[in-house]
Amino acid sequence: MTDTLESQAGEVLLEVDHVTLRFGGVVALNDVDFHIKKGEILGLIGPNGAGKTTCFNAMTGVYRPTEGEIRFDGQQISGRKPHHITALGIARTFQNIRLFPEMTALENVMVGTDARHKTSVLGALFKVWPRVRVDDVDLPRNRVKRAFSQTFGVSRHYAEERAGRRVAMGLLRFVGVADRANELAKNLPYGYQRRLEIARAMATEPKLLCLDEPAAGFNPAEKEELMGLIRKIRDRGLTVLLIEHDMRLVMGVTDRIVVLEFGTKIADGVPSEVARNPKVIAAYLGEPDDAA
Amino acid sequence: MPEISELWKSVNLRERWETAPTWVRMIVSGILLAIAIYLPFLNVLPFAYIRTDLSTGGSDWSGVLTTIVIYMIVATGLNVVIGMAGLLDLGYVGFYAIGAYSLALFGSPDSPVTHWFADKFGLSEGWSVPFVACVPIAIAIALAAGVVLGAPTLRLRGDYLAIVTMGFGEIIRIISRNANGLTNGPNGITNVPTPPGPKDPDTGQPFFNPIDGYRWYWLCLAVLILLIWLVRRLEYSRVGRSWLAIREDEDAAAVMGVSGFKYKLWAFAIGAAVGAIAGLLFGSKQTFVEPTGFALNLSFLFVAMVVIGGSGNMVGALFGAFLITYLPERFRGLSDWRPFCFGVALVLVMILRPQGLIPNRRRARELEDRRLEAEEVATDD
Numbered sequence: 001m002t003d004t005l006e007s008q009a010g011e012v013l014l015e016v017d018h019v020t021l022r023f024g025g026v027v028a029l030n031d032v033d034f035h036i037k038k039g040e041i042l043g044l045i046g047p048n049g050a051g052k053t054t055c056f057n058a059m060t061g062v063y064r065p066t067e068g069e070i071r072f073d074g075q076q077i078s079g080r081k082p083h084h085i086t087a088l089g090i091a092r093t094f095q096n097i098r099l100f101p102e103m104t105a106l107e108n109v110m111v112g113t114d115a116r117h118k119t120s121v122l123g124a125l126f127k128v129w130p131r132v133r134v135d136d137v138d139l140p141r142n143r144v145k146r147a148f149s150q151t152f153g154v155s156r157h158y159a160e161e162r163a164g165r166r167v168a169m170g171l172l173r174f175v176g177v178a179d180r181a182n183e184l185a186k187n188l189p190y191g192y193q194r195r196l197e198i199a200r201a202m203a204t205e206p207k208l209l210c211l212d213e214p215a216a217g218f219n220p221a222e223k224e225e226l227m228g229l230i231r232k233i234r235d236r237g238l239t240v241l242l243i244e245h246d247m248r249l250v251m252g253v254t255d256r257i258v259v260l261e262f263g264t265k266i267a268d269g270v271p272s273e274v275a276r277n278p279k280v281i282a283a284y285l286g287e288p289d290d291a292a
Numbered sequence: 293m294p295e296i297s298e299l300w301k302s303v304n305l306r307e308r309w310e311t312a313p314t315w316v317r318m319i320v321s322g323i324l325l326a327i328a329i330y331l332p333f334l335n336v337l338p339f340a341y342i343r344t345d346l347s348t349g350g351s352d353w354s355g356v357l358t359t360i361v362i363y364m365i366v367a368t369g370l371n372v373v374i375g376m377a378g379l380l381d382l383g384y385v386g387f388y389a390i391g392a393y394s395l396a397l398f399g400s401p402d403s404p405v406t407h408w409f410a411d412k413f414g415l416s417e418g419w420s421v422p423f424v425a426c427v428p429i430a431i432a433i434a435l436a437a438g439v440v441l442g443a444p445t446l447r448l449r450g451d452y453l454a455i456v457t458m459g460f461g462e463i464i465r466i467i468s469r470n471a472n473g474l475t476n477g478p479n480g481i482t483n484v485p486t487p488p489g490p491k492d493p494d495t496g497q498p499f500f501n502p503i504d505g506y507r508w509y510w511l512c513l514a515v516l517i518l519l520i521w522l523v524r525r526l527e528y529s530r531v532g533r534s535w536l537a538i539r540e541d542e543d544a545a546a547v548m549g550v551s552g553f554k555y556k557l558w559a560f561a562i563g564a565a566v567g568a569i570a571g572l573l574f575g576s577k578q579t580f581v582e583p584t585g586f587a588l589n590l591s592f593l594f595v596a597m598v599v600i601g602g603s604g605n606m607v608g609a610l611f612g613a614f615l616i617t618y619l620p621e622r623f624r625g626l627s628d629w630r631p632f633c634f635g636v637a638l639v640l641v642m643i644l645r646p647q648g649l650i651p652n653r654r655r656a657r658e659l660e661d662r663r664l665e666a667e668e669v670a671t672d673d
């Protein structure tokens with residue numbers, strides 16, 4: 001509970017400001033308005049087709065809102081390109097897993113770390129310029145090269161490659177995929193793929209991590225484990241936006257919940273409040289949620 | 293067939309190569325390089341049967357080797373575009389032509405462009421740009437052409453891109469054929485310069501001449517090795533990973549921070565530059581450049597090289613280039629059947645080995661895993 005109070009006092013990280021999004025005649029989001037505060041875990045729930053994924057897509061630059069604005073860290077982001085938004089600090093996973101299937105788990109995560117790197121085509125081609133200093137762990141093993149690097153520094157390509165690999169392995173360990181780091185993503189078991197997506201998103205060093213039904217298809221034990229992981233992510237200083245169908249789980253892990261139905265926000269508040277909200281009960285009534 | 297592939301697998305060259313110590317790799321590379329350098333003089337039976345000039349009417353062996361290596365350069369460049377970035381470019385011959393024509397237009401004293409410069413600036417009769425200066429000019433023009441073609445079209449996906457690039461290849465050929473004032477039209481441009489080198493003291497022939505074909509072969513081989521080395525560096529870097537990510541899932545890559553447009557444009561421009569280098573070598577060796585040498589079907593041949601060998605794998609692409617250039621030359625007797633055999637071979641590869649003859653390491657591993665899975669399922673029952 002103290003957690004909740006603290007986060008309520010936190011600064012606003014992301015503002016969804018009266019956003020409407022139409023696909024032809026379909027109104028996927030209708031004047032949706034909410035915000036996320038730094039350091040909280042916000043749940044975004046709602047029945048099928050409520051517009052949750054569409055909301056993610058608008059936030060990450062996949063779609064441009066028809067009306068309204070989205071602001072992140074004080075900057076307007078709606079309508080900007082996805083890779084700009086990633087650079088600003090929003091990362092996401094996909095509801096239907098979208099890894100790079102023919103790349104290894106490690107390479108998948110390294111694509112994420114590359115988002116913060118600067119090696120250009122020329123830098124990778126010639127590996128001479130610009131030169132940077134690195135810590136001892138990242139120096140080459142070979143004695144001669146080591147001495148050379150200590151005097152002249154290493155190329156940025158080399159430094160970033162080493163650092164990227166180290167960070168990526170660390171993240172794989174964090175989510176529990178490290179034992180199969182060199183396997184192709186498409187050959188990993190389902191649960192590994194879900195967690196690998198989280199690692200890849202975290203590798204872009206986001207401030208806000210958006211998870212689109214990360215527990216879909218998990219059994220209750222696996223779901224419980226995943227919720228533990230999400231708490232650990234928050235403890236690392238990330239803000240988390242979580243889409244999840246299983247009400248019980250959402251109640252357990254989130255600080256605040258926003259409920260969507262037919263593209264409209266019908267509730268917004270702490271879990272206990274939302275659970276008692278008659279509109280929410282009505283929305284979920286008669287619609288057995290997939291707690292299986 | 294299965295026995296052969298089993299045997300092949302038990303040898304497991306790739307695995308051995310990857311785990312071999314550095315000195316072994318260096319020695320093996322050295323031996324392979326020595327063989328490659330020695331090839332034009334190969335005259336020891338039975339190995340000499342690979343030569344193409346044993347029967348009368350056969351093509352000059354050094355000439356064939358040079359063509360093979362030039363096409364290997366093409367395959368290296370096109371593999372970046374198709375294999376790594378996943379962009380189906382059917383107009384690659386356009387860049388090849390741009391390379392050859394850039395050299396001819398600036399380097400030949402007979403070209404309308406050098407004439408114009410000579411008139412305009414009062415330069416001496418027969419003035420032209422030296423070969424060494426033509427190389428960066430050709431690369432720059434190809435890069436620019438790659439960007440000009442890529443910037444508006446790379447937003448298209450798949451089939452649309454293929455059609456637009458095919459149009460580009462045709463446009464380049466048609467311009468070279470019809471812009472008489474610029475390219476001499478169908479007559480072509482003669483006197484295309486050759487690379488500098490010490491003149492033969494006895495005959496006064498330039499170092500790179502049509503008779504000593506092996507010199508051309510060695511030059512092209514050196515260029516090929518340099519380019520492979522550079523492309524490898526890109527492949528195993530942030531740039532290469534971005535290309536793969538775009539090829540695998542462009543939207544997911546964008547959300548992971550990869551600027552799809554930027555990296556696709558780079559792939560296109562790099563491919564264009566490499567293609568131009570190949571075309572430049574071709575034009576220089578011919579010392580004559582004319583439009584019919586750059587027909588559209590050459591583009592298809594180039595794509596076939598990359599796809600047959602195993603898209604995305606450099607060794608595969610090189611092997612594809614070798615097969616497609618060498619086999620028709622070696623079996624000239626069957627020349628009437630060439631298009632037919634070629635078609636059948638392509639279809640067979642697509643049916644029997646859709647991943648290409650030497651698949652990309654990732655693909656190979658994946659297929660292996662699938663086989664193991666199948667075995668597991670079989671033993672479970």
Ligand SMILES: Nc1ncnc2c1ncn2[C@@H]1O[C@H](COP(=O)(O)OP(=O)(O)OP(=O)(O)O)[C@@H](O)[C@H]1O
Nearest residue numbers: 023026028046047048049050051052053054055095
């Ligand atoms: N690209 C699109 N074109 C047209 N309609 C779309 C598009 N994307 C989503 N929609 C529509 O928008 C509505 C909201 O879909 P969305 O995927 O956001 O729902 P969701 O809340 O994520 O549902 P689920 O729980 O099933 O994932 C649906 O009616 C859907 O059909």
Ligand SMILES: [Mg+2]
Nearest residue numbers: 052053054095
């Ligand atoms: Mg959804």
